[in-house]
Amino acid sequence: MHHHHHNTSHQGHLHGDHEGTDFSDSSRIGWAFWLNFVFTIIEFIGGWLTNSVAIMADAVHDLGDSLSIGLAWCLSKLGHKASTEKYTYGFKRLSLMGAMINGVILVIGAIWVLSEAIPRLSNPEMPMTEGMIGLAILGIMVNGFAAYKLHGGHSMNEKVLNWHLIEDTMGWVAVLVVAIVLHFVEWPILDPILSIGFTLFILVNVIRYVVQTMSLFLQAVPDIATRNAICRTLLAMEYVEEIHHVHFWSLDGQQHVLTAHVVISCALDNKTLRSLKEEVQMRLAPFGLTHTTIEFELPGEPCRDDSDHLHTHTHSHDHEHVEYR
Incomplete structure (x- = not known):
């Protein structure tokens, strides 16, 4: 009355396809981690040398990104482990957990950036613009390349991480524009205005991903x-x-x-x-x-x-x- 049937050839075909995708996903996250981690160190040094509070704030934000990307990388690697008697579906949901944690970290980070930028509207300070321009160009190149590496990814993990990196790239574009303007005009209030603008834009998108990831955790219908x-x-x-x-x-x-x-x-x-x-x-x-x-x-x-x-x-x-x- 009830029958049990396995189609082994189809099973092998499907699993083979997924494994290729998974390992490239892990490799892309690895690239993003090392680029972000090395650049965060450069950023701290640069922020100290240019006496720019904005760059130091971004360095702290990037440090949070590096930690969360590292966490995602580890979880993505663990997700490739074969299923066991206890975990019969394998460990793919670890990647989803990584996406959830990263999303929460990014939301907290964005709120922190806003808390730093809003008070600066009433008390803006002039930084060393030449150093800011140099760091901003480097920041755009590094974060832009890392975002490009993750752009082809389809997993929730990669999408959330991609927003981490797009946020950082946009942040550095804002820093570059502000630094060039400040180099010619003493109008430091531009810095916090741009910071608030791009942070709110990213925050809306990340919250959307966090809600989507949470629904997957609750085993909602994906589509x-x-x-x-x-x-x-x-x-x-x-x-x-x-x-x-x-x-x-x-x-x-x-x-x-x-x-x-x-x-x-x-x-x-x-x-x-x-x-x-x-x-x-x-x-x-x-x-x-x-x-x-x-x-x-x-x-x-x-x-x-x-x-x-x-x-x-x-x-x-x-x-x-x-x-x-």
């Missing part, structure tokens, strides 16, 4: 349209009468998991059932799901997950099931 398309695809098949207990969630924002109960309209012989299972696999292939568990139920058969005892255990895989990976 409603995709879930509905999957349901329509399965319901359009011959012999399929009803679908329920559809659970569609994501391990890390990229790799999605689907479980569903499919009610078939009549008892099927083995040959028809096998062809139905193959059609399920074929129809779900375009969605690129990492883990897929489908349970077939005969018409009139009580659903085990609808009983009072098991109602809260809708993710339970203790029973036999049809499984495609």
Whole structure:
């Protein structure tokens, strides 16, 4: 009545594709970490030499970035570990945890920058403009290159880190513009105005990513349209009468998991059932799901997950099931 099936060749194909993506993701984060860490040290020295409070503030902000990028790099590497008996889905969600921590650090950092910049509106100070210009050009090059390295990434981790680096690059563009203007005009209030402007812009985007990451942590549906398309695809098949207990969630924002109960309209012989299972696999292939568990139920058969005892255990895989990976 309930059948268990593994398509091993398809499983290997999917996992191979993901691993290539994951390792390049880790490599890009590694690049960003070392660039940011080395530049943070240069920044502290430069801020001290130019007597610029703005650059020192940015150095502290970059230090926070370096720490969070380092954390993301470690979590990304740990995420490649194979699944175990205890962690059956592997460790991909560590990368999601890294994205969450980084997002929170960046929000705190942005609030700190605002707390420094706003009081400076009433009491601006003139820094050493030549040194500021030199550091700003270097800052744009380093952070811009690091942001470019992460630009091709699709994971939540890389997206949050990308905003770290875009924030820093925009910050240095602001510093460069201010330094050039201050070199010719004594109008130091430009510095805090620009700082506040770009920080608020980044803050809005990062908060959006933090909310999105939190919803993935809570196993929310990663994309409603995709879930509905999957349901329509399965319901359009011959012999399929009803679908329920559809659970569609994501391990890390990229790799999605689907479980569903499919009610078939009549008892099927083995040959028809096998062809139905193959059609399920074929129809779900375009969605690129990492883990897929489908349970077939005969018409009139009580659903085990609808009983009072098991109602809260809708993710339970203790029973036999049809499984495609």
